[in-house]
Amino acid sequence: MRTDKKFDINYDMATGCCGKVGGLHMLNGKTILVTGGTGSFGNAFTQYVLDHYDVKKIIIYSRDEYKQFIMSNKFKKYGDKLRFFIGDVRDRERLYRAFDGVDYVVHAAALKQVPACEYNPMEAVKTNINGAMNIVDAALDCGVKRVVALS
Numbered sequence: 261m262r263t264d265k266k267f268d269i270n271y272d273m274a275t276g277c278c279g280k281v282g283g284l285h286m287l288n289g290k291t292i293l294v295t296g297g298t299g300s301f302g303n304a305f306t307q308y309v310l311d312h313y314d315v316k317k318i319i320i321y322s323r324d325e326y327k328q329f330i331m332s333n334k335f336k337k338y339g340d341k342l343r344f345f346i347g348d349v350r351d352r353e354r355l356y357r358a359f360d361g362v363d364y365v366v367h368a369a370a371l372k373q374v375p376a377c378e379y380n381p382m383e384a385v386k387t388n389i390n391g392a393m394n395i396v397d398a399a400l401d402c403g404v405k406r407v408v409a410l411s
Contacts, residue, residue: 287313293362295349296369298327310338321358323348349391359402367395367409
């Protein structure tokens with residue numbers, strides 16, 4: 261078990277689990293933004309965080325308004341802790357607006373289907389490369405504490 265006092269977390273190297281340090285959970289009272297938040301990972305992550313932590317707010321950032329509508333109905337009982345932000349990781353200005361007051365970003369937005377990326381390579385570059393660079397720039401400039409990027 262390794263304790264990282266700087267970030268107030270406990271990380272069990274054997275199980276890969278984060279736990280309590282000093283009776284506080286690392287996400288309690290924090291604002292988390294999830295890019296691509298309406299996808300399968302975003303839904304599962306949101307459910308897990310809402311079940312295990314007392315977060316201040318989770319911001320679901322995605323360009324799919326219909327999936328946001330479905331997700332807002334699914335998590336209706338958590339309405340006061342969830343916000344839905346329509347946006348695309350390609351849009352730097354929108355990211356800066358969304359990142360205001362955010363503690364942690366989970367970056368799950370990407371084009372993931374290889375055949376679609378092969379057929380539309382420049383779209384894949386714009387989303388997966390330029391979008392990731394926009395996430396890093398916005399996080400640095402807006403004072404985000406941590407970014408977790410999925411591949």
